[in-house]
Amino acid sequence: MDARAERKWDRAAARFDLMNGLGPERRWRPIKRGLFSHMGTGKILFVAAGSGLDFEHFPPGRDILGIDISAKMLEKAAPRAAIYEASGGSLALRKMDVEALDLPDGSFDQAFTSCTFCSVSRPIEGLREIFRVLRPGGDLCMFEHTGSRYFPFNLMLDAMTPFSRRVGPDLNRPTVENVVRAGFEIREVRNHFLDVVKTIYAVRPAAAGHWGGSG
Amino acid sequence: MEKRLSFVVGDILVNAVAGIAAALSAQALVPAAWHPIAAMLLGTCVGAVSASFVALLFMPFLGAFEVMLPAMLTGMIAGMISPRLGNPALTGASVGLAVVVWVYFLTALAGRSRDGRSSRA
Numbered sequence: 001m002d003a004r005a006e007r008k009w010d011r012a013a014a015r016f017d018l019m020n021g022l023g024p025e026r027r028w029r030p031i032k033r034g035l036f037s038h039m040g041t042g043k044i045l046f047v048a049a050g051s052g053l054d055f056e057h058f059p060p061g062r063d064i065l066g067i068d069i070s071a072k073m074l075e076k077a078a079p080r081a082a083i084y085e086a087s088g089g090s091l092a093l094r095k096m097d098v099e100a101l102d103l104p105d106g107s108f109d110q111a112f113t114s115c116t117f118c119s120v121s122r123p124i125e126g127l128r129e130i131f132r133v134l135r136p137g138g139d140l141c142m143f144e145h146t147g148s149r150y151f152p153f154n155l156m157l158d159a160m161t162p163f164s165r166r167v168g169p170d171l172n173r174p175t176v177e178n179v180v181r182a183g184f185e186i187r188e189v190r191n192h193f194l195d196v197v198k199t200i201y202a203v204r205p206a207a208a209g210h211w212g213g214s215g
Numbered sequence: 216m217e218k219r220l221s222f223v224v225g226d227i228l229v230n231a232v233a234g235i236a237a238a239l240s241a242q243a244l245v246p247a248a249w250h251p252i253a254a255m256l257l258g259t260c261v262g263a264v265s266a267s268f269v270a271l272l273f274m275p276f277l278g279a280f281e282v283m284l285p286a287m288l289t290g291m292i293a294g295m296i297s298p299r300l301g302n303p304a305l306t307g308a309s310v311g312l313a314v315v316v317w318v319y320f321l322t323a324l325a326g327r328s329r330d331g332r333s334s335r336a
Contacts, residue, residue, distance in 0.1 A: 018275075022275045023278045023282070026276075026277075026278070027277065027279075145280060152288065152291075153288070156284060156287060156288070190326075191325035192322075193217075194321050194322050194325055196280050
C-alpha cells in the first residue's frame, strides 16, 4: 500500500466534494454519463471510487466492485453506494491500492476509471494490475485529464504539477502512452477540452501474455 | 467541444473578467520606467496571478481545467501587453475573448483519434 498516497487522499477527503462536486461535476456530467453507459452486465471494477460522486452516473443493475486507497474517501462513498444498491445493482466498496490489487487474474469483464491515473504514484504498475485482473478481451474505459501537446498549456501544466501534486493530482501525466505501455490496445481517445480532458477506450488483447505490455 | 450556452457564456465572462483584472493589476504594479522586456516579464507574472484568483472564484460554478487554463493564459497575455497599451478594460476583455476562441478552436482540432496517436497524452 502506498502510505503517502493514502495519507494525501485521506486528508483530501474532507474537501473533495467541495472542490469537485459542483462546477467540474456539472461540466463533466455528459462525458461521464457517456463513459459509464458502456458498463455491461458482467463484473465491473471501478478504480478509485473516491467519495462516490460518480455513482449517480452508473446504469442501474450492474455488478460493480469499487476500490480506493483512502478509507476516509470510502466512508464518504458508502451512503452513495447504498443509494445505488437500492436501485437494484450491486456496488461493493473495498480499500485497495491499484498498484497491488488483491483480486484474482482475469476476474473482471470491464474496468472503469474517473480522474484516477493523475494520482496513482506508479501509473504503469497500476495499469498492469488492471490488465491482470481483466479477462482477455476485457474493456478499460477511462475519463482522465493528462498533459497537453499544445503550447503554452503544456508548459503551464508542467509548471503547476509540483504544486498540485502536494495536495492532489499530477497535471501532466502521459496516460494514453501509459495505457499502451501496460499492454492495452487503444480503441479510441476522445478529447473533450483541449487535449487535456479525455475519455480513453482500450481493450486487453485476447491473445496477450500475462503482462502483455513491453514497458 | 462545449456547446451548452451557460458554459460558453460563462467561459467568455470568466476570461473577460480575468483579462480586465490582469490588465488593471499589471498597469498598477509594473513601473512605467522599467525596461520593456522586464516590464513584460513582470506583467506576465502579475497577470497570471491576478487571473488565477478570478479563475478560483468561478471554478465552483464552471469547471476546473476549463476555467483555470484559459484564464491563466488570458492573464499572462493581458498582463504582458497592457502596461504598454491604453484602456486596460478593453485590452483585457479583448485578450480574454481571443483566448476563448483559440481554446475552443484547439479543442475542436484535438477532437478524437482511433488509436490515440494524435494526442501526446
